[in-house]
Amino acid sequence: MKENLKFEINYIAYKSSDELPENYKLLVDAAKKATNDSYAPYSNFNVGAALFLNDGQIILGSNQENASYPIGFCAERTALSAAASIASHTKIKAIAITAKSLKNPVLTPAAPCGICRQTIFEAECKHHQNIEIILTGESGAVYIFKSIKDLLPLHFDADFL
Numbered sequence: 001m002k003e004n005l006k007f008e009i010n011y012i013a014y015k016s017s018d019e020l021p022e023n024y025k026l027l028v029d030a031a032k033k034a035t036n037d038s039y040a041p042y043s044n045f046n047v048g049a050a051l052f053l054n055d056g057q058i059i060l061g062s063n064q065e066n067a068s069y070p071i072g073f074c075a076e077r078t079a080l081s082a083a084a085s086i087a088s089h090t091k092i093k094a095i096a097i098t099a100k101s102l103k104n105p106v107l108t109p110a111a112p113c114g115i116c117r118q119t120i121f122e123a124e125c126k127h128h129q130n131i132e133i134i135l136t137g138e139s140g141a142v143y144i145f146k147s148i149k150d151l152l153p154l155h156f157d158a159d160f161l
């Protein structure tokens, strides 16, 4: 028997980061600051990520490219690796992700790539806690998702960890 099914994703949208509650705005501003540490001479696409940990720490990450393209790191995984290195037992409440580009200003929310979605999902499983996902561009809308599972609907269930 064939069925036509669909996924439904619920998320919150703000027209701009100016409308955000203060704690979200703080994290988005931190992610924007992180774009200044991006090393992106090949794409000129500077991505920043900021993690908010349960203990109040904010950990930044930015994309780090390489002439050997596949070994470059995304901002999200740079931040997650830093958190795992310096606060491995501290749970992560939220991640803000943003991007800027001199070539084409980023006016829509920057979304994580597939590898980063899987990596964020693993962090949720490791700590048994959802990580709020906050996406924005240089300006314009901000999207907030309750969990990376909303952006990775057919995820591998690693809850046995």
Ligand SMILES: [Zn+2]
Residues within 6 Å of the ligand: 074, 075, 076, 077, 112, 113, 114, 115, 116, 117
């Ligand atoms: Zn990525």
